Amino acid sequence: TQLLEQSPQFLSIQEGENLTVYCNSSSVFSSLQWYRQEPGEGPVLLVTVVTGGEVKKLKRLTFQFGDARKDSSLHITAAQTGDTGLYLCAGVGNQFYFGTGTSLTVIP
């Protein structure tokens, strides 16, 4: 059973544009993580959000955890080519549940 759905699955944008990736579920999670993965490498942790409604900023990346702790969003401002990669969300319940992934390509 896939508990976490990410949208969009694929995203191709021009450098300098803004974008938002969504991670949705009908389940409640105690925390949620976002990872970025480059081809042939392991996912790298970007952020962990724990509290409903929490907003965390990491330079040009803004992460928000839904009030009900069922969903999350990742917003990137002024995308750069270095942001290209696969973005994965993961919710923590009785185990880690990973989203379907969003493949982002930033075109120079």
Add this chain to the structure above:
Amino acid sequence: SQTIHQWPATLVQPVGSPLSLECTVEGTSNPNLYWYRQAAGRGLQLLFYSVGIGQISSEVPQNLSASRPQDRQFILSSKKLLLSDSGFYLCAWGPGDGNTIYFGEGSWLTVV
């Protein structure tokens, strides 16, 4: 600081041959350990997890097995590989609070 390493990075094995992927964690004790498989660069499928030495939970029935002979060592094995075992295998560790996990570099397995 904590580090995680897995090897080999790339492996090409014939159908029916055995498999052993190894993962070690440094800089922490009694970590939770995980093996995931990722197909086609998309979502991750949990294969095994362990909360302590000799304690292995399997999430997906298949011809793979896992062992944890030492606190910070996690091994993924198979006696006879199938073509469908090809994929990108990721080892991960997490602290006991279960809120975050950290991944190794990954191992590409191609069964031919």
